[in-house]
Amino acid sequence: GDVLARMDERELRWELAGLKAELARAEKERDTAMAGNKTSAAQTAELEVRRLSLQQELLQYRLDNLSIRSPLDGMIV
Numbered sequence: 752g753d754v755l756a757r758m759d760e761r762e763l764r765w766e767l768a769g770l771k772a773e774l775a776r777a778e779k780e781r782d783t784a785m786a787g788n789k790t791s792a793a794q795t796a797e798l799e800v801r802r803l804s805l806q807q808e809l810l811q812y813r814l815d816n817l818s819i820r821s822p823l824d825g826m827i828v
Contacts (some may be wrong), residue, residue, distance in 0.1 A: 752820055752821065752822050753820065754818045754819070754820055755819045755820065756818070756819040756822055757817055757818050757819070758817040758818075758819075760814055760817055762815050763810055763813055763817075764814070766810060767807065767814070768810070769808045770803060770806055770807050770810060771807065772798065774803040774804065774807060775798040777796055777800045777803055778796075778800055780792075780796045780799075781793055781796035781797050781799075781800055784796050804821055
């Protein structure tokens with residue numbers, strides 16, 4: 752269970768920050784469309800929000816699993 756190596760997370764962090772900004776934009780677009788009774792635009796924006804949310808979850812999963820751990824006890828020579 753010891754950590755053998757840890758991958759660099761900077762690129763994933765940058766991608767996640769950009770994705771959060773896109774998600775905020777899509778949510779605002781959805782809310783604006785809903786306020787203006789633009790049903791089709793609101794539905795399209797909602798699908799975009801869902802897509803970005805799933806991408807965010809995937810990136811967070813990848814960030815949480817950057818460590819390579821030893822599956823066995825022993826010494827590395």
